[in-house]
Amino acid sequence: MSTEEIISSGKLELYVTGSLPANEAAEIAEAVRKDPVLQKEVDAIETSLIQLAGSVSPGVASTIWSKILNSIRPVRTLEERDTKSVNWAAISGWAAAVLAVGGIFWLFNTNKDLLDEIKLTTTENSDLREQLTETETRLAGSEEILNILRSKDYETILLPGNRDVAPEAFAKVYFDKTNKVAYIDSRGLPEATTTMVYQAWSLKLDPLTPTSMGLLDQANEVEEGIYKFENVPDPDAFGITLEPAGGSESPTLTQLYTLGTVSP
C-alpha cells in the first residue's frame, strides 16, 4: 500500500485508538516507522484525540500525582534500604551518645555516693578512735589502780557497815602511809540520793578527832566507784558518812555508814 492509500484507508485512526487486529496494527506500525509522512499523520490524529479526551476530563486534581508517587516508591526498595542503613548508623550514633551521657551521669552519681560513704566512714573512724582513746585511758586508769592494789606500799582496810545505820554496807580503803594517799572503793555502799553525798573522814581515836578527806564525788573519782584522796594524815581509823550535798564541817554520826580501824 502506498502512503496515500494507507492514509485514506482510515487504518491510521483505528491504529491510534487501538481498534485494529494485532496483525494489522503491526503492519501499520512498521509502515509508520519507515514513513515520515505517515508519522506526521499519526501525530495529528493522536493530538486531536488527546485534545478531545482532555476536554471531557473534569480536571485532574493536583493530589493525584503525589498519590501515584507514594504508590510507586515502595517498589524501589534497594535505594530506600541504602538510606535506611545510613539512618541506622545515625540512630545508633545518637543512641551511643545518649548512653554515654547516661553513663557519665551514673558514674558521677556513683562517685558522689562513694564520697559520701567515705565521709561517713571517716566520721565513724574518728568516733571509734575517740572511743579507743577513752577505753585506753580507762584501761590505763584500771591498770594503775591494779598496780596500786598489788603494791606492797598500800594497806587494805575493810570498813564494815554500821550495824545501826547500814549493816549490809561496807567499803574498802587502800592506804599508802608513806605518801599519805588513800583510795576508797565504794562498791559496798548503797547509792546516795541526788541531794546527799558520801563524805570520807580520817579519824584520830584518842581523843576522837575527825578530819574530812573529801567527798565521794566526781572530783575525786578515778575509776567507777573508786575515789582518790591525797594528803591524808596518819589516822587511827577511816569512816564514811552520808551528808547533805556539798558535805559538812563535821561528820553526822547518825549517818555513819562504815567505820574501820587501821591496824597499828
Next chain:
Amino acid sequence: MEQPDQLIHAMKAGDEAAFSKLYGMYSEALFGIIYGIVGDREVAEEALQDAFVKIWNNSASYSPGKGRFFTWILNIARNTAIDKTRSKAFKNSRKNLSSTNFVDILASSDNLNKKTNAIGIKKYVDALKPACIKIIELLFFKGFTQADAAKELDIPLGTLKTRNRNCINELRAIVLG
C-alpha cells in the same frame, strides 16, 4: 505532537522525572477517557491513579516498534476504568443512572468553564452527526475493536473506517486549525 520517545525511554529506565513529564502530557486525556467510562469523579481518580501505577510498573513491556505510546496507555486506562465498573460496589451505586457518552459529559457547563479548548471542541461536537458521536464513543472512549464496533452499529467494516476517518478529520480541523 510527536511521540516523546526520549522521555519514554528514560521512564523505562526508572527515571521518575521523565515519568512526571509524561504524566503532565497525558493525564488529562486519560482522565477524560476514564471519566467517560465510569462517570464518577472519585472512582475516576482512583482509576487514573491505578492506571499510571500500571504504566510505571509495566513500562518495560512497551516498545515503540509495536505501536504508539498513547495507544498503549489508552488501553491501560480504559481497561482499568472498565475493571472499576465491574466491581460490585460500583454497580450498586450506578444502578439507577442512565448511560452517558462523551458528548453528554462535554455538554455539562462545569468542563467548559475550565478549558478554553473545550469550548471549540464543544462547537465541533454540537455539529457532529449522531453517527460520528457513536463511532468515536465506541472506538476511542469505550475501546471497541473495529469488528465489534461495526457489529454494534450494524454497518460494514469499510463504512466504519471511512466514517471514523471523516469524523476525526473534522475534529483535527478544529483542534489543529
